[in-house]
Amino acid sequence: MFKDIFDIKPISCFLESYFIDQGMNTVAAGYLNLAINLLILFGLVHFINYILRRFVIESFKAFTNKTKTTFDDFLIKSNFPKYVGRIIPILVVYATIPVILIDHQFVLKVVIFLTNLYIIILVVWIFRSLLRTSKNYLKTREEYFDKPLDSYMQVLMIFIWIVGIMFVFSEITGKSVINFAISLGAASAVILLIFKDTIMGFVASIQVSVNDIVRIGDWITFSKYGADGDVTEINLATVRVQNFDNTFTTIPTYSLIADSFQNWRGMLESPGRRIKRAINIKQNSVKFVTLEDLEKLKSITLIAPYLEHRQKEVNKYNKKNNVDTTLPINGRNQTNLGIFRKYADAYLHDHPGINKELYLMVRHLSPTPQGIPLEILCFSSDKRWENYEYIAADIFDHLIAALPYFGLQLFEAPSGDDLKFLANNMHQNTTTNKQVQPNI
CATH class of the missing domain: 2.30.30.60 (SH3 type barrels.)
Structure with a gap:
């Protein structure tokens, strides 16, 4: 291209002719002329590359400042203008070097080979820059997040x-x-x-x-x-x-x-996060409730209507079937565990942190050596972890504290201090019995 437009052969050989005129050997003059031409060429290419890079980068910066999109901002961050600015200098080298090295075919082949490799790598870098820009830009879009x-x-x-x-x-x-x-x-x-x-x-x-x-x-x-x-x-x-x-x-x-x-x-x-935990209730604390117990429990606002309605059904059934109510096991009677289960259900329905549209259940699981598990199954409205744990803790804090009001006890395995206290009591009782035993 440059050869057709402007023949630089005479210019490239000017120093060679000058050196020969000064009496230098033809071969030495040719190689010295070649070295100087290469230094001038690569110095010129480096200068052009510097100017173009600065111009392209500054132009891109000015353009990005006027646009609202962030795609061009990511182009600058991925060095796209820098790589694009290297295209023209390398094309200058590619077009000029055959003229300069026309008399040095071996060196010409080596330089063209290295230039071709650089062009391939430069194209790869440009595509890599475009891919990085596209990735970073798409990550800012909500639909691709x-x-x-x-x-x-x-x-x-x-x-x-x-x-x-x-x-x-x-x-x-x-x-x-x-x-x-x-x-x-x-x-x-x-x-x-x-x-x-x-x-x-x-x-x-x-x-x-x-x-x-x-x-x-x-x-x-x-x-x-x-x-x-x-x-x-x-x-x-x-x-x-x-x-x-x-x-x-x-x-x-x-x-x-x-x-x-x-x-x-x-x-x-989903609309809620599941709470699924159980309270282990001591089995020997479960009992039938008496009329006196019912009167006390009716003071609990959440279950007062239920107790009134339920007791009427129980009395009606027992009267209809002539049940001997002197023993609570006869006929139908309410238990403190059943009433507490209803209380827990009513408490969950009344709790503001529970989603009432999802499953809400209080159920018995099979009795175990650790007591009767009373499982709470419900969903908290707030799914954030810290708030979820707060709601769950608030529910179980209340239910555990409420157990004694129903005559129920929470099962807890005895600790070392409990066993020690029991052993001391047994020892003291034994000693007391020996002291009060009459002489025969």
């Missing part, structure tokens, strides 16, 4: 590097890119073995995204890897989880489809 963009960009980047390496090898070997790609087919088994984890990660990333298994921001629990926290990053090969103790756990991406884990997104998107 939870998508595994890193995985997709890594796959594209790998593809670009493979194509770039194919062009490099093609330049080195002198074979066409198509022939080089065909020769790679014979080594496909080795390539698959080398990139096994990458391929598995890529397939897993697609399945994770298409099936919506995990999103960035999801709370997951993966016991196999000790992960319990929020997903912060989904890459081609790994998923990064920030645990609630602020540590990080890295999980292979393909493990999300190969192993079982727990995703709490459904809970976070």
Whole structure:
């Protein structure tokens, strides 16, 4: 191009002619002229590169300041203007060097070879910059916030590097890119073995995204890897989880489809978070309530209407069937545990932190050596962890404190101090009995 527009051959040989006129050897004059021309060329190219880079970067900055979109801001952060600014200088070198080195074919081939390699790498850098810009820009968009963009960009980047390496090898070997790609087919088994984890990660990333298994921001629990926290990053090969103790756990991406884990997104998107805990009640504290007990319990506002209605039904049944009510076991009678269960149910319905539209249940579980489990099953309206724990604690604080009002006791395994106290009492009783025993 430059040769057609402006013949620089006489200019490039000017110093050579001057050196010969000064009596220098023709060969030495030629090499000295070549060295000086190369220094001048690369100095000029470096200057052009500096000017263009500054001009392009400043132009981009001025342009980004006038636009509202952030895409061009990410272009600057990824050095896109810097790489684009190198295109013109390298084209100047590519077009000028054949004229300067026309008498030095070996050096010309080496310089053209290195220039071609640089152009290939420069194109790869430009595409890498565009991919990074696209990834960072899409992450700012709400609709792409939870998508595994890193995985997709890594796959594209790998593809670009493979194509770039194919062009490099093609330049080195002198074979066409198509022939080089065909020769790679014979080594496909080795390539698959080398990139096994990458391929598995890529397939897993697609399945994770298409099936919506995990999103960035999801709370997951993966016991196999000790992960319990929020997903912060989904890459081609790994998923990064920030645990609630602020540590990080890295999980292979393909493990999300190969192993079982727990995703709490459904809970976070639902109207409530489940509370499922039990109170163990001492079994020998369960009893039938007397009329005196009922009168006392009627002073509890939440269950007063229930007790009144329920007792009428009990009296009606017993009277109809001529039941002997001198023994509470005959006929139908209320128990303190049954009344407390109804109280707990009424308390949950009255609690402002419980979602009444979801399951709400107070039930017995099978008796155990640790007492009778009375399970509370309900859903808190507030799903935030700290508020959820506060609501659950508030409910059980109240119910445990309410047990004595119904004549019930909470089961608690005896501690060392309890056993020691019991042993001391038994010893004192034994000693007292011996002291008061009459002489025969």
